Amino acid sequence: MSSWNPVTLTRACTATTVPYGQEVTLDAGGLVEVVQRLGASVTVRTEMGALLRIAGIDADAVGLDPVEVSAAAADGPFELGRVIDALQQIYDPEIPVSIVELGLVYRCEEVIGADGYRRIEIDMTMTAPGCGMGDVLRADALRAVRSIPGVDDVEVTLVFDPPWTVNRMSEAARLELGLL
Secondary structure, eight states: OOOOOOEEOSSOEEEEEETTOOEEEEOTTOEEEEEEEETTEEEEEETTOOEEEEEGGGGGGGTSOOOOOOOOOOOSSOOHHHHHHHHTTOBOSSSSSBTTTTTOEEEEEEEEOTTOOEEEEEEEOOSSTTOTTHHHHHHHHHHHHHTSTTOOEEEEEEOOSSOOOGGGSOHHHHHHTTOO
16 A cells, blocks of 8 residues: 555545545544545545545645636637536546546537527436446536536536446546556
């Protein structure tokens, strides 16, 4: 096992257990090790070996600068590519790859109403149907896409058909994880 490099929590903060998705509170003064910081979340490991995900806005509790998923600049007309860019900033807390590169986003469509109302519809999945992080990553996707100028509504649906497989990952993600 690798060496333990703890940091002391400077304040209490909320975290989510990985992979169960249960919310817990970490107390100020507690020790955790930062495992990864990607996108707008930080994954930490406790002394007992449990993995927890801390929202990027609470990163200061472990001595890091806070961060939120940011929408692309609002220059020019709306582009669906901005939605993909926002989703690229959301990472699986156990795997250092974005949900887009993991192939968890099955569908991302823009639906324009007669009055110009823009709704983004997203179907996404988890690497395993029982993964407790589904609601957490779904909420991250909602928050990220809602922040994009020109988006009026967002619908993110968790789907499990077809089942996710490693083949859905991008070639770059498979290379990053040593699966090629």
